[in-house]
Amino acid sequence: MLKKLFAFALALMAIHSFAQSPVISAKDLANELKTNKNLVIVDVNAPDVYAKKHVQGAISLFFKELYQPNAVEGKLRPAPELAEILGKKGISNTAKIVVYENESNKHNNRVWWILKSLGAADVWSLHVDAKEFAAAQLVLNSNPATAKPTTFALAESKYKSLTMDEVKNLPQGTLLLDGREKEEFNGVDAAKKSKGHIPGAVWMNYREVLTPTGAFKTKDEIIAAASKFGATPEKPIVVYCNSGVKASTLLVGLKEIAGFQNVQYYGGSYADWSSNPENQIVK
Structure with a gap:
């Protein structure tokens, strides 16, 4: 009985810590994949990097796709255009989304913020730690993944950029x-x-x-x-x-x-x- 209570307490602690931050580890992701078949994994690497190897089932969304062409560096497309791009990729505002990139820990957080600013409710950014990634034994492959197009409905958000x-x-x-x-x-x-x-x-x-x-x-x-x-x-x-x-x-x-x-x-x-x-x- 005590062992069960202890295990339950540990589980609650894990859930609590998971909920406190939008950043998750590769181990968290591996566990989530076992129970949540509707999880949307978004790879924001360049297309050539994605083509070589990515987390199995991850959707390719190169972060530069979200930028306005021929504009100030990094300037985002208008919100309706962003929502259309996301919807065509199979990313909805109500899905549980995990964003990652290889090696760096920058563009995943940028895309995390963009999704939050558009009204996505449940978005997570993956820790970039090569050792943890290997230990989690996530399945990697080079097969491109696609998802059924959906609707990304824009919603009010507290995540705003200063002008x-x-x-x-x-x-x-x-x-x-x-x-x-x-x-x-x-x-x-x-x-x-x-x-x-x-x-x-x-x-x-x-x-x-x-x-x-x-x-x-x-x-x-x-x-x-x-x-x-x-x-x-x-x-x-x-x-x-x-x-x-x-x-x-x-x-x-x-x-x-x-x-x-x-x-x-x-x-x-x-x-x-x-x-x-x-x-x-x-x-």
Whole structure:
């Protein structure tokens, strides 16, 4: 009897921890696949990467498909267009969705945020940890997977992106965090065409919330890392990067895992800010 109660308690703890964060491990995914045949797995890698190997049954949704062509880098298509793309892929707003990519821990979080901003109710981002991935023994293959087209119904969401004007008029005391590489922040990265950063921004590379293997740090580890940059759980914070990708990882780490109370996201980021020649950029 005691053994059964103990096992039940462990199960409750696992469910509780799973529900507290939108980030799941490969082990969680493997267990979920055993019981949920309607789970929608979304692979956001480039098509050639997907073609080589992917989680069995995963739908290919290259993150760049969600961007406007011939526009500011990373600018999203209008919401109705995004909903149409998702529906044609077989992704509905009511499905349980797990988003992943290989090696990095950036674009999966960007697509997670996009789905949440459109009103998807149940979206998860997979931990990127090669050792955990291997241990979970997820079935990988190269067979393309398709799903029956469905409807992605747009819905109101609390996940919103700040506009350029809102960033210009941030309340006093707001901490603006730049999640890019230090060279981009300092305006010395010619490859990225960065001339510097938004005035008042503090540099905090997005990897500060990740372990060396690419998985997210624990709540306490993230709080400790963020404190070095003046970020505390109570402080109003805005995160940005070059085009909203790395900042999405900062957002998930600070807000969703570490529980920071007031973290906002400037999805347009430096690309949007620098598109206006009247905006000041500092080094």
